Amino acid sequence: MASSSPPRSPPPPPQPKFRDYYADLSLSAGSNASNKDIRKAYCELAKQFHPDKKAPGQTIDAAEFRSVCEAYEFLSSPAKRELYDPQWRAYKLEQAAAEARRRRAEEAARREREALEINSSLPELRENQQRALEETARKKRFREEIIRMTEKAVARQAEQAEQARLQAELDRMRRESEEVERAKRVKEEEEEEEEEHRDAAEKTRREARKAEEREEHATKEAAKRATAGENWKAREEEERKAKKDAGQERAREDKLRLWGLRQMLVWSLVVWMVCHVLLVLLVSAAVEVYRWVAGFLGIAVIVVWLGWIVPCHKHN
Secondary structure, rough: OOOOOOOOOOOOOOOOOOOHHHHHHOOEEEEEEEHHHHHHHHHHHHHHHHHHOOOOOOOOHHHHHHHHHHHHHOOOOOOHHHHHHHHHHHHHHHHHHHHHHHHHHHHHHHHHHHHHHHHOOOHHOOOOOOOOHHHHHHHHHHHHHOOOOOOOOHHHHHHHHHHHEEEEEHHHHHHHHHHHHHHHHHHHHHHHHHHHHHHHHHHHHHHOOOOOOHHHHHHHHHHHHHHHHHHHHHHHHHHHHHHHHHHHHHHHHHHHHHHHHHHHHHHHHHHHHHHHHHHHHHHHOHHHHHHHHHHHHHHHHHHHHHHHHHHHHOOO
16 A cells, blocks of 8 residues: 655755856865965866867867866955855855755655555565565575585594594504514514624634634744753753853862862961970970960960861861
């Protein structure tokens, strides 16, 4: 059912056209623009729209250039600008209000059109809404089915991934055990080979030691035989020398013994003669002094004989 439209206000009476000199000079600042900004904008637009710049050597309608010159002449005058700025602000406010009224009118017309369209198409909208609900339910069921299928696929993939991971772990453990066994076998083989090398080296050392011992024994035997021969010769030489020295020593001792015997006989004879003389003197001495001198001489001879003859006899 169509709603009644609100009464429309009559359009405003036409107003005389207002010249926007700031828009002619492309000054967005409006009445806040300085004289420097106005002159700069005028110079740029004058260069752009000058007839000689647009069509050199031709006669054209320079309306844009005239508008720029007129706006600059009007705004460059402080008195004219002082009178113009309040009118420009009021013009801008009126433009904004007119724009707002126009937008409100357009919005109201749009809403009226939408209400009419909604009222005219309400059964169709309900049917479309029902279809949309059914389509939404169907899409929801489809999404749920897709989600279930996706969850099943994800679970299956996760299970397959877990089985693959377990299989990979088993393969890795088997490879590690094989590598450990292989390393153990290699180590055992290396140890056996090293043991064989040690045994061979030990056997070689024992053989070398035995060979060295045999060679050393042979060398010692040879040296012993050589030393025995040399010692035998030296011993024979020493025996010969000892025999020779012993013979010489015996000859010297015989000579000394003979000489000692001769001395002993001589001294014995001398002592006998002295003793005989002393005895004669003692017996036949008439003077006591001679008796004492003879006694002293006898004692001296006996002492000399005991100190010289007896050691020589013992030594011999």
